[in-house]
Amino acid sequence: MEKVNLAQKFDHIPDYWNPRIAGELNGQQVKLAKFKGAFEWHHHEHEDEFFLVVKGKFEMHLRDKVIELKPGEFLIVPRGVEHKPVANEEAEVLMFEPAGTVNTGNLENSERTRTNLERL
């Protein structure tokens, strides 16, 4: 059992929109990713997603509003809700979600789809 230092882990992430697994518990995973630019509109049929900004900021676009998230702020996006993260500058984000959740949700074969995630 060892602690995880988020800043140290983010230092080892060279790319964007590529979540890595930083921990597992109760069938859920803790994932870390850097965001920059605009992601794609998608939703997750069966998974709620938690996003906590560690550094930087990003906007979560929803069909009816935009929520800006800064360090120390989190948002839970319920299953079924369409969303599109947009980061005008680099953001470091911690996510919690069920193991096996695919980053692009219903867009299973997007260029940005990542499966077989690395472990940090």
Add this chain to the structure above:
Amino acid sequence: MEKVNLAQKFDHIPDYWNPRIAGELNGQQVKLAKFKGAFEWHHHEHEDEFFLVVKGKFEMHLRDKVIELKPGEFLIVPRGVEHKPVANEEAEVLMFEPAGTVNTGNLENSERTRTNLERL
């Protein structure tokens, strides 16, 4: 759907060792608590627990070692593992665990046992 600002939520927590629910997803809960002083040795039979320090610091005592956790560091304590958090100064901690996890685990009737948690 609204974001949660951790600092604002912690400002509304006046006591120690009394987790409050800040979010729910996938049968799990996001809880916030302030730690100060020494908690009790306990374990959770069926739940893994995630602890992330938001502010301050604390030590997680395990039977074979002590892990000091500072802001931006997290620890996952697997089910069955005895642990005792000790905070020499006030710490603000985000936890992630299955809904219904009781703070004192196997010590069901401790003075510090909290059930029917408040929602922030």
